[in-house]
Amino acid sequence: MDSGSAAAQAAGASGSRTSITRPVSQVNDMIKKADILLGIVLVLLCLSSLFLLNLSDENGSIVTVSVDGRHYGSYDLTENRRIEIGRPPKDAESKDTAGNSKDTSLKDASANDASANDASLKEADEAEGHSHAYNIVEIRDGAVFMAESSCANQVCVQQGAVRRVNQTIVCLPNKVVVSISGPKSDMDSVSY
Amino acid sequence: MHTAERKTARMAVGAALTALALIFSYVEFLLPIPMPIPGIKLGLANVVVIVALYSLGTASALSVNILRIVLSGLLFGNLFAILYSLAGGLFSFLVMWLLKKTNLFSTVGVSMAGGVAHNLGQLTVAALVVSNSKLFYYFPALLFAGMFTGILIGIVAWLVCRRLPRI
Numbered sequence A: 001m002d003s004g005s006a007a008a009q010a011a012g013a014s015g016s017r018t019s020i021t022r023p024v025s026q027v028n029d030m031i032k033k034a035d036i037l038l039g040i041v042l043v044l045l046c047l048s049s050l051f052l053l054n055l056s057d058e059n060g061s062i063v064t065v066s067v068d069g070r071h072y073g074s075y076d077l078t079e080n081r082r083i084e085i086g087r088p089p090k091d092a093e094s095k096d097t098a099g100n101s102k103d104t105s106l107k108d109a110s111a112n113d114a115s116a117n118d119a120s121l122k123e124a125d126e127a128e129g130h131s132h133a134y135n136i137v138e139i140r141d142g143a144v145f146m147a148e149s150s151c152a153n154q155v156c157v158q159q160g161a162v163r164r165v166n167q168t169i170v171c172l173p174n175k176v177v178v179s180i181s182g183p184k185s186d187m188d189s190v191s192y
Numbered sequence B: 001m002h003t004a005e006r007k008t009a010r011m012a013v014g015a016a017l018t019a020l021a022l023i024f025s026y027v028e029f030l031l032p033i034p035m036p037i038p039g040i041k042l043g044l045a046n047v048v049v050i051v052a053l054y055s056l057g058t059a060s061a062l063s064v065n066i067l068r069i070v071l072s073g074l075l076f077g078n079l080f081a082i083l084y085s086l087a088g089g090l091f092s093f094l095v096m097w098l099l100k101k102t103n104l105f106s107t108v109g110v111s112m113a114g115g116v117a118h119n120l121g122q123l124t125v126a127a128l129v130v131s132n133s134k135l136f137y138y139f140p141a142l143l144f145a146g147m148f149t150g151i152l153i154g155i156v157a158w159l160v161c162r163r164l165p166r167i
Helices: A004-014 A031-054 A087-095 A111-128 B003-029 B045-055 B058-076 B079-102 B107-129 B133-161
Strands: A063-068 A070-076 A081-086 A133-138 A143-149 A168-171 A174-181
Touching: A004 A031, A004 B045, A031 A081, A031 B107, A031 B133, A063 A081, A063 A133, A063 B133, A070 A081, A133 A174, A143 A174, A143 B079, A174 B133, B003 B058, B045 B058, B045 B107, B058 B079, B079 B107, B107 B133
Parallel strands: none
Antiparallel strands: A063 A070, A063 A174, A081 A133, A133 A143, A168 A174
């Protein structure tokens, strides 16, 4: 009842009071002037943010993978490869040998980096109670896609391949972010 | 209507709307409508929230909103799903409530702003969770998607609201 008077003023024009005793107040025209104005403002905001974020058509050259906010590895987009993050199911089964068995992801990233990051990934996983979390990122023919993921929603896998600068693939449940940067890569400073 | 009677009626309608919102969430969970951007949903349950906002008022609509988020999260998702939904749902509710208060907008405008706010709230929480600001490259796409779905939901809410009596 807060603004019945405002509703009553415009009710005649809309003709919405047909058979029902008292319709919801404030529901008159489907689209008002302010709605259109707001729409225009939002479209402008959308276009200007597109411009500011520099989402170009340019193909990228470097794939950066980060896990839980930490840099996991950078890879050449022109080089076909599979990047395994976390433990795929076959490794996870042998828990007793997990300590001395090398993770397959070690082959892909530089040894020092990967072992440190891998340990932190495991810690994060165990803290969250899902120790089987894993993702497989695949680079093929100048594009990158999420080949496999242990997450429930599979949004990252369904997204398909990306190849342009500043495009990203995100697996929220596993906190994995795959992003593409251009050849003149000063993007690492921005990514945190 | 007597005050106590009116209160009971509002409570009953609020409960029915919450149940309806849960059904909408479930339908969307079972049959996701394909969207060009990964992870985007139409947000059918938001029709119920807008209808509640216009027919029951702010307090009841807020409780319908929170109840449907927590319940659908527990039923079809997990704690993280509830966190994301709450971030989107509450920010969206705040924006819709403020716009409705101005009396300048119809349900379409209110819903459009709500859709955008919902996506921005979720994007912000997602960026915080993965601690990676690169997620904001989704900003334009999510803004546009929020507008598009918000307008559709707003039209449906308008069609419903004009046929409903205010309780």
